[in-house]
Amino acid sequence: xxxxxxxxxxxxxxxxxxxxxxxxxxxxxxxxxxxxxxxxxxxxxxxxxxxxxxxxxxxxxxxxxxxxxxxxxxxxxxxxxxxxxxxxxxxxxxxxxxxxxxxxxxxxxxxxxxxxxxxxxxxxxxxxxxxxxxxxxxxxxxxxxxxxxxxxxxxxxxxxxxxxxxxxxxxxxxxxxxxxxxxxxxxxxxxxxxxxxxxxxxxxxxxxxxxxxxxxxxxxxxxxxxxxxxxxxxxxxxxxxxxxxxxxxxxxxxxxxxxxxxxxxxxxxxxxxxxxxxxxxxxxxxxxxxxxxxxxxxxxxxxxxxxxxxxxxxxxxxxxxxxxxxxxxxxxxxxxxxxxxxxxxxxxxxxxxxxxxxxxxxxxxxxxxxxxxxxxxxxxxxxxxxxxxxxxxxxxxxxxxxxxxxxxxxxxxxxxxxxxxx
Numbered sequence: 001x002x003x004x005x006x007x008x009x010x011x012x013x014x015x016x017x018x019x020x021x022x023x024x025x026x027x028x029x030x031x032x033x034x035x036x037x038x039x040x041x042x043x044x045x046x047x048x049x050x051x052x053x054x055x056x057x058x059x060x061x062x063x064x065x066x067x068x069x070x071x072x073x074x075x076x077x078x079x080x081x082x083x084x085x086x087x088x089x090x091x092x093x094x095x096x097x098x099x100x101x102x103x104x105x106x107x108x109x110x111x112x113x114x115x116x117x118x119x120x121x122x123x124x125x126x127x128x129x130x131x132x133x134x135x136x137x138x139x140x141x142x143x144x145x146x147x148x149x150x151x152x153x154x155x156x157x158x159x160x161x162x163x164x165x166x167x168x169x170x171x172x173x174x175x176x177x178x179x180x181x182x183x184x185x186x187x188x189x190x191x192x193x194x195x196x197x198x199x200x201x202x203x204x205x206x207x208x209x210x211x212x213x214x215x216x217x218x219x220x221x222x223x224x225x226x227x228x229x230x231x232x233x234x235x236x237x238x239x240x241x242x243x244x245x246x247x248x249x250x251x252x253x254x255x256x257x258x259x260x261x262x263x264x265x266x267x268x269x270x271x272x273x274x275x276x277x278x279x280x281x282x283x284x285x286x287x288x289x290x291x292x293x294x295x296x297x298x299x300x301x302x303x304x305x306x307x308x309x310x311x312x313x314x315x316x317x318x319x320x321x322x323x324x325x326x327x328x329x330x331x332x333x334x335x336x337x338x339x340x341x342x343x344x345x346x347x348x349x350x351x352x353x354x355x356x357x358x359x360x361x362x363x364x365x366x367x368x369x370x371x372x373x374x375x376x377x378x379x380x381x382x383x384x385x386x387x388x389x390x391x392x393x394x395x396x397x398x399x400x401x402x403x404x405x406x407x408x409x410x411x412x413x414x415x416x417x418x419x420x421x422x
Contacts, residue, residue, distance in 0.1 A: 009383030
């Protein structure tokens with residue numbers, strides 16, 4: 001995972017074959033954080049070998065946990081020897097999701113200190129909703145010198161309303177409330193499938209959580225949580241990315257190991273632009289159209305169209321017939337990939353939170369940079385249909401969310417490889 005590598009993509013024909021989707025990055029990270037609530041061993045299955053996962057493993061080890069990660073994606077976390085409640089800056093700055101240890105550490109030790117988080121530069125993503133939730137549960141919060149300190153004599157259940165259905169805040173508050181005294185009712189909670197997966201994991205440890213997947217979640221605090229084994233849900237964003245790969249190349253891809261309910265918004269839009277979609281019990285077949293129709297997209301919290309698929313669809317709309325409009329309502333700085341796509345000949349005009357994409361018959365390969373995780377995926381997709389060669393730098397962003405995406409695409413017929421930059 002060397003930052004000096006880049007991905008080279010050449011124009012490829014229609015991609016065809018089968019691809020298996022890995023466990024969800026946005027599910028496994030909060031679940032790994034939740035193991036800190038337990039003083040026994042937790043086993044997590046189908047864990048993807050991602051850069052962010054290894055950062056979280058390092059963080060858990062720093063806090064005192066015993067961690068084993070096998071070749072077949074089984075992660076064992078023994079929380080019995082966790083004895084530290086402070087998360088160091090050098091790890092937290094690498095990944096925003098590391099802030100999710102705040103809730104579990106607060107619940108277990110009644111105090112914690114965590115540096116302000118890092119991660120992709122796609123917007124402000126404030127942590128005030130996390131802190132508001134902890135304060136409601138009885139914690140005193142002190143923010144200074146780039147760190148957040150939270151201290152509580154005890155955590156007590158409370159009714160909490162989130163001003164915005166933040167996924168991270170919902171997860172952090174659920175974890176903290178799991179060991180609180182009494183009942184917590186979390187209103188305007190995020191409804192993402194990854195929230196449901198976290199709640200299922202916590203319940204299998206002995207937590208009492210109801211309503212996950214709806215906007216009101218009820219958490220009855222319990223005295224302790226115990227050992228469990230849990231399989232992570234498939235990654236709906238990785239699945240969506242390969243679905244778009246079929247669409248943009250006019251290919252025929254069977255995407256295995258998915259939950260159909262989780263990819264509904266993406267499948268609906270792909271049907272709209274001309275794809276043939278066939279659903280199976282654990283997979284979905286996407287056949288790309290001869291001609292891609294334009295469309296209108298508005299990102300929304302789940303169950304709306306996912307913001308994490310916006311960049312990939314912008315690449316797709318760059319080669320569609322007619323003009324498409326994409327409105328980003330979740331993150332205010334998530335059009336950085338538009339500049340990179342423009343280097344390849346895409347015609348994109350940004351007006352505030354709206355992108356107007358005028359489809360063009362062909363794109364041209366260029367040297368571009370992955371400005372964030374999903375932007376990197378969009379550039380790969382554009383490269384598959386661009387004349388000549390596309391060289392993508394800053395691929396450490398891509399490695400945060402896709403396990404060897406170049407290998408998976410290559411097996412489907414893509415002309416793509418990773419090389420050492422000179």
